Amino acid sequence: MFTIARFPLSFCAGLRVSCCVSLLLPVFFASSAWAQTGVVTPSDTHSSAQHEQQSSENSQSSAVAELLQKMASVPHTLNYKGSFTYQHKDNPALQSYRILHWVENGVEHERLQQLNGTEREFLRSGKAIGCETLGDQLLQGKVSQLGANIARLDQLYRFEIRGPERVAGRDATALLALPVDGFRHSLLLTIDNETGLVLKSWLVDESARALERYQFIDLELNPDITSLQQQPAAQTQRSTISQLSECNPAQLKQPEHWLIDWVPSGFAFVGQRKVRNQIEMLMYTDGLTTFSVFIEPTDAAIPEGVAQRGATLAVMDSLSIQGKNYRITVVGEIPVVTAQKIAQNIKGR
The missing domain is CATH 3.30.200.100 (MucB/RseB, C-terminal domain)
Structure with missing residues (x-):
């Protein structure tokens, strides 16, 4: 009945969302006469190690929060074009796409062009800059203003920063999201340090098998908008307007009927x-x-x-x-x- 299709996160109706991670761990420093005299006791060693571990965890939590917030907000405001490859487990052949993204009169526009096989293009427009969907608010940690009990992402996923990476000639950071339950998949995202764009994504099942992956191979920032608009149209075009989500919701709603x-x-x-x-x-x-x-x-x-x-x-x-x-x-x-x-x-x- 329905054709199953998959496109990059940036094309999916603005639903690239998450909660700001904030793992607040208390740090306790105990002073003692032994420490003041320079004598190191086993308890001092344990306290110091604990402090270093907690400091490291707090630092990583802040870095994760910064990455997710940048991923939620900055890409919406950018003009860029790039090419990427896409592959899924049912078809090992690499597919190639070109994406064109620009902002005009405060509204986002996007063209996604298929470069292999049948010539097809998907057009997306309609989201105004400043329109924060529920997903955007969750990504930026704005949970409390929704006036409802909703889990934070750090309660659903365990995040690990896997270190620096270079994709499409750009400096990026690899972020692993491991679900804490069996109701969702794991994600490995490589996020551009400057723009917050997801340059590479692997979706992995519970057996550590890659279900799908895509990766940018080139990216150009601030191209001429007119050139993006005037590129020849594909033989087959499909248009969507990303107005499914309400802008700036103050509370959670439920489906009608x-x-x-x-x-x-x-x-x-x-x-x-x-x-x-x-x-x-x-x-x-x-x-x-x-x-x-x-x-x-x-x-x-x-x-x-x-x-x-x-x-x-x-x-x-x-x-x-x-x-x-x-x-x-x-x-x-x-x-x-x-x-x-x-x-x-x-x-x-």
Whole structure:
């Protein structure tokens, strides 16, 4: 029913989101006559080692928070063009894409061009600079203003800075995000130090297998906007307007007409809209991962099962409410067990 497709994080409706990490560890310094006289005791050695470890953890937490915040905010304001490769586990062949991104009159625009095979192009526009979606707010640690209990990313993932890296000729930092539960995948992101752009991304399953990866091979900042706009159009074009998420929400909302009794801890409802007339789409994010639920009334037989392409899977199920039948499809970069449990816990309001 649905074509499973996967595109870079920067193209996915502005949902590249996360929570500002802040692991605040208390540091206790004990003074003693032994320390003042220069005699080192076992307890002094332990205290010193503990202090060094806590200082190191606090420093890494601050560095992680800075990376995530930069990733959430700076790329939206940039003009750039670049090329990247994409590969997923079901097709080892490398695919190549070109991305053009610019800001005009305070609104983001993007062109994503497929360079291998069929000539196709995807156009995205509509997000105004200053429009902070729920995802953007989570990325920048603005959780408290939402007026709701929502998990921080540091409660959902364990972050590790893996050190400096050089991608597409640019200095970057590798950041590993390991989930604390079995309801999401691991991510290894290489983030540009200057711009916050994700230059390389690996999505990894629970068996440490790479589900998909993409990597920039060149990046040019501040190109001429007119040249980006006037590049010849592809034979096939598709346009999207990224207005699914409400700008600057002050509180969390719930879907209209539908109740999802279970989603993994930390996932929040981002927005909904109708696609193909009768199909309702609900979108959720935890900050680094997204999934969507498609609900369609139907009189036809409803197949049940799982389809997967790379990291993106679709779980299909059925739902009957007051004599009406609905086809339920959960699509996202989540494990099968997560998608199945979501699909089995949907009710009408």
